[in-house]
Amino acid sequence: MSYTAIGERGYAAKITRNRIYELLREGRRIDGREPLEYRRITVKTGVVEKADGSAIVSLGSTKILTGVKVEVGSPYPDRPNEGVFTVNAELLPLASKSFEAGPPDERAVELSRVVDRCLRESHAIDLESLAIVKGEKVYMIYIDCYVLDYDGNYFDTSVLSAVAALMSGSLPKYRVADGKVEKVEGERIPIPLKTIPVSVTIGLIKDMLLVDPIPIEENVVDTSIIAGYTSDSVVAALQKNTPGFMPVDLLKKALEIGKLKSQELRGKLLESLGHALEKQ
Amino acid sequence: MIYFKEAELVVPGQLLSDNGRRSGPGTYTMNGKVYAAQAGIAKAVEGVVRVIPVSGRYRPERGDKVLGIVSDIKPNVVEVDLGGDIKAVLRMSERESPPLKLTLGDVIQAEVKSAGLRGIFLDLEGLQKVKAGILVNVNPAKVPRLIGRKGSMIQMLKRETGCDFWVGRNGLVVVSGRSPASEFAAIAAINLIEREAHKQGLTERVTQLIKTLLEGG
Amino acid sequence: MVRLIDENGLRIDGRRPDQLRPIKMEAGVLEKSDGSAYIEVGGTRIYAAVFGPREVHPKHLELPDRAVLNCRYHMASFSVDERKPLGMTRREIELSKVLREALETVVFLEEFPRMMIDVFVEVVQADGGTRTAGITAASLALADAGIPMADMVAATAVGKVDGVIVLDINEAEDKYGQADMPVAMAPRLGSIVLLQLNGMMTTEEIEKGLDMAGNAIKHIQQLQIEALRRRYHIEAGGEEV
Secondary structure, three states: OEEOOOOOHHHOOHHHHHHHHHHHHOOOOOOOOOOOOOOOEEEEEOOOOOOOEEEEEEEOOEEEEEEEEEEEEOOOOOOOOOOEEEEEEEEOOOOOOOOOOOOOOHHHHHHHHHHHHHHHHOOOEOHHHHEEEOOOEEEEEEEEEEEEEOOOOHHHHHHHHHHHHHHHOEEEEEEEEOOEEEEEEEEEEEOOEOOOOEEEEEEEEOOEEEEOOOHHHHHHOOEEEEEEEOOOOOEEEEEEOOOOOOOHHHHHHHHHHHHHHHHHHHHHHHHHHHHHHHHO | OEOOOOOOEEOOOOEEEOOOOOEOOOEEEEOOEEEEOOOEEEEEEOOEEEEEEOOOOOOOOOOOEEEEEEEEEEOOEEEEEOOOOOEEEEEOOOOOOOOOOOOOOOEEEEEEEEEEOOEEEEOOOOOEEEOOOEEEEOOHHHHHHHHOHHHHHHHHHHHHHOOEEEEOOOOEEEEEOOOHHHHHHHHHHHHHHHHOOOOOOHHHHHHHHHHHHHHOO | OOOOEOOOOOEOOOOOOOOOOOEEEEEOOOOOOOEEEEEEEOOEEEEEEEEEEEEOOOHHHOOOOOOEEEEEEEEOOOOOOOOOOOOOOHHHHHHHHHHHHHHHHHEOHHHOOOEEEEEEEEEEEOOOOHHHHHHHHHHHHHHHOOOOEOOOOEEEEEEEEOOEEEEOOOHHHHHHOOEEEEEEEEHHHOEEEEEOOEEOOOHHHHHHHHHHHHHHHHHHHHHHHHHHHHHHOOOOOOOOO
16 A cells, blocks of 8 residues: 555645644644654665675665675776775666666765765775775776665665665775785675765645655655765765755754764664674 | 356466357457466456456546556646556646646545547545655455455454555555654555465464564564 | 686586576556566666557557557666666667567457557676566566466577586577576467577477476466465455456
8 A cells, every 4th residue: 555646746636735734733744753853774785796786775665685795996097096986776667666777867876965965975885995006096986776576765874775785795805915906715894984974855835844755755845855974974975856945044054953863774774784784 | 058157267268158149348259169268366246258368557436546647737637647557647627626736746636527549537536645655566366355355455464454545447556654663564565465375274374474573673 | 718617517606507696576566557567687687667568659650450569678778787878778678679579479459450568677686598588577567467378588698618508598698608598478379489599508408407497387386376466465265356
C-alpha cells in the first residue's frame, strides 16, 4: 500500500494536497509522522564482497545500494599529493515507475553531484593520506550509488548509504619496493575519514517545514532544500532543488532544524552501522 | 479430476484439472487439461476452474465501481487517471453538460460503462465527487478482500474506526474520518489486510489492531 | 594450468559434478514495482523487478494484438572484479535480448494488446551464472506481479571442466573450463526457452548436460514456488476471498 496522489503536479489529487496542509497545521503528516520526524533507518553492510565496501541503507521503503571500488592510478596534476574519488548515482528503472532505463537523466546527475558535494566539501575523505607515492601513485575511490526502491528522499538516503559503504569498507595495502608499487596480499586498511557528512532534506509547504519527504509530499512542497553537515555541524553543501520561493527567514529556520536533524541522523547511522558491522 | 487443494497457492503452469472444457479466468488449457496461468487461489465453481490472482494490475470490467483523479479536461471529454497507468474518459455529447462541475485534480467515483480496445469509458450516471480524505493505493488484487464477503470487512472497518470509505475496484481508496487518529488507524488496518489477505484469522487481527491503535492514543 | 577437478572427482569449491551451489530466493522484496524478486546463487546476487502491464511509451511501439515485453539486464559497476564502466556493454545488450526472448515464450502477451511489460534485472554481484540466476529471478518477479504465464521459467548453466560435465558452473570454471552452456526451461512443458554454448562439447555431452540441467531446473522451480508461498502467507485452510 502507498499514499498516492498519482499523476504529475498538474493534477495531483486535490484532496491529498488539502489533507497534507490540514494535517501539518495539527502537527501531523499524511503518513502519520510528525513534521520533523525521519522514517526508520536500516543499514546492511558487506552486501557485495567483490566491492571494497558496500551497504544497503533504507529510509522507510527507499532503499539505496552503494558499492565502493578502489584502484591505483595517477593523481591530478594540480593535486599531485592527493588521492582521487568520484561519485556516481543511478536511478535504476526497477526502483520506480517514474525512472527510465537509459543514460542518467538530470535528476540522476543532480543526485550524483549533491552526494559528491556533501563528501568533497566536508573533506570527509582524507585525500592526502590516499597518496601511495606522492605525485605518482594514488588510491582512486569509486563510489557508486544505485537506487533500488524509491519512496522519496533519495538525497539523504544516498549520502547515508555512501557513508556507510565507506565506513564499512577498506583499502588494499600497497608498499613500495625497488621503486615499484606492489599489493600486500591479505592486508587492508580502513578508508581514512575525517568527518561523517550527513544531509538533511527539508521541504517547505506554505510556512511549515518538514523533513524526509515521501513522493506525494515532494509533489506538493512549495520548495525544498538539501543541506549537508559535517560532524561539527558546519554546513558543507546546499542545494535548493524545487522551483519556488524560499523566504530568507524560513531558510534560516530550516538550517537550524537541519543542524539538529543531522546530529540525530548521524547518531542513528552510527548505531545501525555498529550493529551491521557486527553481523558482517 | 481436480488436482489442487482448497486455499493452496497455485502457480503458473500448475495442472489444475483434466477437464479442459471447464476453464475460467486465470487459467489456460492445453491438450485438454486446465493449468494455472497466474499465482493465486484456485477454485472450482459449478465445475469451472478459475484462479483468483494474489496480485496484478487492475483490468477494468463493465460495472466496476472505480475511483480516479481528473487529469485533463477537453471539450466534451473529461480524462480520469485510474492509477496503474491507465486512463478512462467521461464523454458527453454536444448538448450534455457534466452532471457535476469537475476541475483538474478532483477525485471522483464512477462506474465503468465499457472497457475494450477503444478505451475505458465511465458512466455519467451515478458519478460522485469525493470531497475530502486520505487517498491510498492498494493492490487491486486485494480489493475483494478489503471489501469482504457481502461487504463484511469494510462494514467492520467503518464500525470500528468511525471513518467513511470509498473503495475503487482499481485499488484507489479514500479514507475520511473525524480525527487524524481514526484515519491513521483505518489506514494501518488496510495495510494489514493487503499484507495478510490470505492468512487465517485476519478479521480478528484487524479488529485487534484498530482497538490497540485507538485506545493506545 | 588450473586444475578444476581433484583426484576425488570434486570441484574447486568442493561440489560434486551434479551439485548446485546454495540458492536463496525471496519474492516481493521491492515495494514500488508490481512484482520483484531477489536471488543468491553462490556469490551471485541479483534483484529483478516487473512493471506493468502499462501503457506503451513511446506510443508508436505499441502492438495491436499483444503486449510488448521489454527486458533490461544490467550489472552494477562493482559487481565484478574489475570495475565495470557505466552504461550498457555489448554483453549486457545481448543478454537483455536473450532473456527477453526466453520470457516472451511463456508470458501470455496476447492478453494485453497495446500494453507493455517491463522486466529489469540488476546484477549486484557476479560470481558466474548471472544470466541464468537473472532469468530465474525475473520469472519469479513476473509471477509475483500476477502476469499470466504458461509456466515459471527456471535456469542454470552446465559446463565442461577437465573433461567432466558439471552443473551450475562458478566463475573460475567459466573462466578456465572448456565449455559453458546456460539453459533455461519451462520445466512443466519440457521445453527449452534459452540456450547458449560457449566452448566445445560433443552432442553426447550436450545431451548429458541437458538432462543434468533439466533435473536441477525442476528443483530450482520448486524453490521459486516456495518463495511465492512465503510471500503470500498461503496456509492450508486460509480465509476465502
